[in-house]
Each structure stands twice: as C-alpha cells, then as structure tokens.
Amino acid sequence: MQATIEKTIDFVKETLAHAEAGHDWFHIERVFKTAQTINQQENGNELVVALAALLHDIADPKFNNGDEELGPHIATSFLKSIAVDEKIIEHVKLIIQHMSFKNSFDGTGFTSKEMQIVQDADRLDAIGAIGIARAFTYGGFKNRVLYDPAILPEEHRSKESYKNTTAPTINHFYEKLLLLKDMMNTEAGKTLAAERHQFMLLYLEHFYKEWEGK
Numbered sequence: 001m002q003a004t005i006e007k008t009i010d011f012v013k014e015t016l017a018h019a020e021a022g023h024d025w026f027h028i029e030r031v032f033k034t035a036q037t038i039n040q041q042e043n044g045n046e047l048v049v050a051l052a053a054l055l056h057d058i059a060d061p062k063f064n065n066g067d068e069e070l071g072p073h074i075a076t077s078f079l080k081s082i083a084v085d086e087k088i089i090e091h092v093k094l095i096i097q098h099m100s101f102k103n104s105f106d107g108t109g110f111t112s113k114e115m116q117i118v119q120d121a122d123r124l125d126a127i128g129a130i131g132i133a134r135a136f137t138y139g140g141f142k143n144r145v146l147y148d149p150a151i152l153p154e155e156h157r158s159k160e161s162y163k164n165t166t167a168p169t170i171n172h173f174y175e176k177l178l179l180l181k182d183m184m185n186t187e188a189g190k191t192l193a194a195e196r197h198q199f200m201l202l203y204l205e206h207f208y209k210e211w212e213g214k
Helices: 002-015 025-042 046-055 070-081 086-098 101-106 113-124 128-141 159-163 169-175 177-183 187-211
Strands: none
Touching (some): 002 046, 046 086, 070 086, 086 113, 128 187, 169 177, 169 187, 177 187
16 A cells, blocks of 8 residues: 555656646645545545546646646546556545535535545645645635625625636635635534634734724
C-alpha cells in the first residue's frame, strides 16, 4: 500500500507542479494529512482515503474549461497504470466525481464513509486561516474585487449559479465558506470546523472595521 501511495504522491506533485497556489500540491498534501487524521477515528479503508485525497483535484474543472470528467479519467488511468485493484479504482473515481461543494446542489449521488472523510478534509482546507488565504488567492487569480458593499451575497440554489458567479471574494465567505461548518460529515470534521469557523467570523469582524477606517 505504501508503495502505491508514494507513486501517487510523485504523480500528483509532477502533474500539479504549475497549478494555481490554492489548488497546488500543498493543498493536496494538507487534505491528505487531514484525511488521515480524521480516518484515525472513522476507520475507513486507508488506501481509498489516501488515493482519493491525493487525486481529488488532479484536474480541477475550474482550471479545465469546466470539464468534470477529466479529473476522474486521469485518476482512473493513472491508478490502472500502477495496477491498483479495480474496486479501489472505481471507489476513488466515484469520490472524485461527487465530493465537491458544487455537486452538493444536485441533492443526490454517491456517498461512502471514505468519501465523507475526504470531503471533510477538503472542506476543512477551505475554511480557517488557510481557507481565507486560498479564497483571496483564487480571487486574485480571477481578478475579482476584494469587497463591494453594493454587491450583496447570493443564496445559490443551483450548481450553475454557483459556478458562474463573479462576485467579490468577501461574498464567497457567505456563499460557501461559512456554510461548510454545518455540512461536515464526521465528528472529527465537525470539531475541527468549529474552531476554523470562529476564526473566519473574527476575521470578517476585523475586515469590516478596517474597511470603515476604524
């Protein structure tokens, strides 16, 4: 198992060598470590959790013309090339296809203990201190304004609405980041999310004070 994980790490590092900073190898590494931490309590399949965490953003649709099949395809092809068991490959593929926040708008779909673990780990990296840094990194990448008091946050009710938003980065806190605490699946994820959620609230309090010159 360790040899398979090490080969996958090498593949992901090489593939994401020039990725946007919020979705690069270091993001993957954090999700991988957090998923392992959560799995110590949840006792999911270690290999499935590790491979899904490592490959979940191997071709993020945001950076690939919205193609939601490319990531699962690349992950599947790679895992076949290193002779991973077909059942493991299929499970990892399903996790990659269904775990993203935008897919939560569909309301139905695949789930498993392992998906819940990796999903929590990925969502935890979207909140707290690092989540804030990633939000503004992506906002800068897309040349979005930091904040515009005239543009109010939206309550997205569909995947397309969420995917197509061009709102200021601060709006992203209300449209996604502050929602994630209550979307955690595991007890470990809920515990970690609560602290990171409070940090974001404190950050926003300071942000608005500074915006007003206080």
